[in-house]
Amino acid sequence: MHIPKVLLVNDEPSSPLALEGLLAPDADACGYELVTARSGNAALREVLRHDFAVILLDIGIPDMDSFDTAAAIRSHPRSAAVPVIFVSADAGEAHRLDAYERGAADYLCAPLEPQVVQAKVRTFVELTRKHLQLQAQAEESRRITAELRSQRLQDLELANRELELEVAERKQAEQRAHELSTRDPLTGLVNRRSLIQHLEHAVASCDRRRSQFALLFLDLDQFKQVNDGFGHDVGDELLRQVAARLSAAVRASDVVARLGGDEFVVLIEGRAPGENAARVARKIANAHARPFSIGGHRVHTSTSIGIAVYPQDGASARALMKNADLAMYRAKEEREHPGGQGRKGDSQGGKGDSQGGNIRFFHEEMNRREDEREQWTGELRHALSHDQLALVYQPQVDLASGRVRGVEAQLVWHHPRLGQIDAAAFVPAVQDRGLLERVDSWVMGAVCAQAAAWRGGAEPLSTARVALNLVAPALGPDLPARLLAEFRRHLLPAGAIVLEISEALLAAHHAAIEPLLRQLQAGGVLLALDDFGHAGTSLAACKKLGLDILKIDPAFVRNIGDASGGTDLVAAIVHLARALAMEVAAGGVDHAHQLAVLKTLGCDSWQGALFCAPRSAAELAQALPGLILTDLPEQHLT
Numbered sequence: 001m002h003i004p005k006v007l008l009v010n011d012e013p014s015s016p017l018a019l020e021g022l023l024a025p026d027a028d029a030c031g032y033e034l035v036t037a038r039s040g041n042a043a044l045r046e047v048l049r050h051d052f053a054v055i056l057l058d059i060g061i062p063d064m065d066s067f068d069t070a071a072a073i074r075s076h077p078r079s080a081a082v083p084v085i086f087v088s089a090d091a092g093e094a095h096r097l098d099a100y101e102r103g104a105a106d107y108l109c110a111p112l113e114p115q116v117v118q119a120k121v122r123t124f125v126e127l128t129r130k131h132l133q134l135q136a137q138a139e140e141s142r143r144i145t146a147e148l149r150s151q152r153l154q155d156l157e158l159a160n161r162e163l164e165l166e167v168a169e170r171k172q173a174e175q176r177a178h179e180l181s182t183r184d185p186l187t188g189l190v191n192r193r194s195l196i197q198h199l200e201h202a203v204a205s206c207d208r209r210r211s212q213f214a215l216l217f218l219d220l221d222q223f224k225q226v227n228d229g230f231g232h233d234v235g236d237e238l239l240r241q242v243a244a245r246l247s248a249a250v251r252a253s254d255v256v257a258r259l260g261g262d263e264f265v266v267l268i269e270g271r272a273p274g275e276n277a278a279r280v281a282r283k284i285a286n287a288h289a290r291p292f293s294i295g296g297h298r299v300h301t302s303t304s305i306g307i308a309v310y311p312q313d314g315a316s317a318r319a320l321m322k323n324a325d326l327a328m329y330r331a332k333e334e335r336e337h338p339g340g341q342g343r344k345g346d347s348q349g350g351k352g353d354s355q356g357g358n359i360r361f362f363h364e365e366m367n368r369r370e371d372e373r374e375q376w377t378g379e380l381r382h383a384l385s386h387d388q389l390a391l392v393y394q395p396q397v398d399l400a401s402g403r404v405r406g407v408e409a410q411l412v413w414h415h416p417r418l419g420q421i422d423a424a425a426f427v428p429a430v431q432d433r434g435l436l437e438r439v440d441s442w443v444m445g446a447v448c449a450q451a452a453a454w455r456g457g458a459e460p461l462s463t464a465r466v467a468l469n470l471v472a473p474a475l476g477p478d479l480p481a482r483l484l485a486e487f488r489r490h491l492l493p494a495g496a497i498v499l500e501i502s503e504a505l506l507a508a509h510h511a512a513i514e515p516l517l518r519q520l521q522a523g524g525v526l527l528a529l530d531d532f533g534h535a536g537t538s539l540a541a542c543k544k545l546g547l548d549i550l551k552i553d554p555a556f557v558r559n560i561g562d563a564s565g566g567t568d569l570v571a572a573i574v575h576l577a578r579a580l581a582m583e584v585a586a587g588g589v590d591h592a593h594q595l596a597v598l599k600t601l602g603c604d605s606w607q608g609a610l611f612c613a614p615r616s617a618a619e620l621a622q623a624l625p626g627l628i629l630t631d632l633p634e635q636h637l638t
């Protein structure tokens with residue numbers, strides 16, 4: 001704490017007015033400091049240097065008049081408020097009054113009474129101390145106020161920063177929520193919901209401007225196999241890379257969306273959208289021709305693309321999507337069943353084959369076909385539950401012995417309107433895989449039951465193996481279990497049942513099918529490759545899969561003897577099948593000369609109208625004995 005000072009202006013320490021000796025003991029006791037000046041000028045210098053509690057001014061100081069000194073002290077702002085006590089040997093009233101008028105706080109006359117002087121000085125010292133205390137307190141409260149203000153400012157700044165941060169976070173969260181609601185999380189493309197909005201916007205703007213836009217609907221081919229073969233992560237990465245290639249193939253203004261699974265949509269606005277769409281579709285298909293490199297794997301894929309143009313191919317966003325989807329579906333069918341009857345798209349729809357995919361434009365005809373398909377599907381569902389399905393059997397004859405070696409069961413439908421129709425007439429129109437699998441279950445049950453019934457009867461059916469065909473487009477993973485359950489339920493011996501597998505099914509699902517085939521063979525079911533030569537299956541694949549029987553496509557049999565080398569082709573097939581230790585059977589044998597050639601080539605068995613058209617089980621059992629003895633054209637068999 002600041003120590004109060006007292007200035008003694010006194011020229012002569014030994015004079016009767018000498019103040020030092022008088023105040024020194026009191027200064028020590030009361031805690032103040034004495035400063036002495038021996039002249040008026042010295043006093044002024046001290047005043048400029050220190051703050052004093054009180055000044056005791058001896059009137060008889062040298063070099064300046066005491067009153068002038070007092071006036072000089074009072075005139076300076078630093079010392080104006082310091083009380084000045086005059087000390088004088090002159091106790092005259094006039095002198096005293098003069099001193100008070102010049103601002104003296106007190107006037108002391110000799111002889112000085114020490115206690116009085118000390119008491120007066122102490123009072124001013126005490127006042128100064130109080131004043132200093134108050135000043136210190138005021139200073140402290142100013143400091144606290146300043147600190148509080150600064151603290152408050154800091155708090156405010158902090159609160160402000162926190163608020164700004166919260167606002168930014170909220171904005172980010174809103175942005176994220178917006179992206180989540182409009183973007184597909186896997187690929188970052190526009191999602192289905194957002195695409196619908198883009199479409200509706202495009203519809204409105206085209207209506208206003210009387211313009212057009214095109215929609216490309218894409219679906220990857222055999223994507224499931226990528227998941228099954230390489231794992232879901234590779235499937236995900238393929239989807240991401242496909243998304244990137246799609247985005248790279250279109251302009252920035254075009255919208256690329258992922259609907260889900262392996263389905264994508266591209267929306268193309270601007271001039272000549274139809275032509276543009278075809279060009280973009282080719283570009284996209286070509287972009288799929290290059291393999292994708294994923295985690296050390298080279299993954300091949302292709303895409304089926306359907307194109308619909310607004311407004312001619314659909315009067316609303318929804319209708320356009322449906323029709324582009326339909327066109328895509330046709331493109332896929334065309335790819336999976338090239339030249340397939342009933343599955344081939346309409347010739348007016350327009351199609352394009354690029355290496356990495358198949359492209360089709362929508363045409364109204366497709367809708368008509370779709371309606372037909374729906375009708376077939378509904379009627380087949382009804383047929384299944386109303387006993388309208390049946391099996392007919394065509395014998396398969398051993399070429400060497402002429403005896404019936406087996407029968408092929410064929411599915412027919414006693415249609416209430418159309419009469420009896422073959423499976424080929426309706427199966428391609430039914431897209432409901434689940435329904436087709438239910439039909440297959442029925443076929444498996446009926447064939448096994450019939451085979452078991454014949455087993456208990458007369459030759460040759462009691463030893464004939466019964467072949468069956470499936471209608472579902474793929475062998476489901478549970479198929480072996482379903483077929484073997486029927487097989488065992490009817491106590492059939494190994495080799496009693498032959499499963500005929502189409503080439504198309506084998507080609508499309510080669511990797512996944514192998515363990516299923518092994519399971520069937522292990523359970524005693526023989527396996528035949530149906531209609532060989534139809535879809536270009538390699539014999540190496542047959543060998544790898546260990547198939548038992550190879551059935552030559554009737555189309556090749558029909559060409560036996562023609563000028564284009566049909567016989568040579570059949571000869572080559574028989575030869576190769578022999579080299580692979582497979583049994584060879586021929587289907588669709590309608591003429592005796594075909595049979596003669598097949599025998600010469602070393603074919604094992606045959607079936608066809610030449611011997612017997614497909615018949616119901618009962619009719620066949622009745623007809624067989626006579627057929628074996630009488631109908632074979634022996635002259636052609638030698």
Ligand SMILES: Nc1nc2c(ncn2[C@@H]2O[C@H](COP(=O)(O)OP(=O)(O)OP(=O)(O)O)[C@@H](O)[C@H]2O)c(=O)[nH]1
Binds near residue numbers: 225231261262
């Ligand atoms: N990896 C991955 N697979 C998915 C995703 N969403 C759906 N899938 C799978 O994608 C497959 C799509 O089915 P489909 O289109 O019928 O399969 P596909 O093999 O391409 O058949 P086609 O289109 O007839 O050629 C199914 O196996 C789904 O499980 C996904 O986000 N990631």
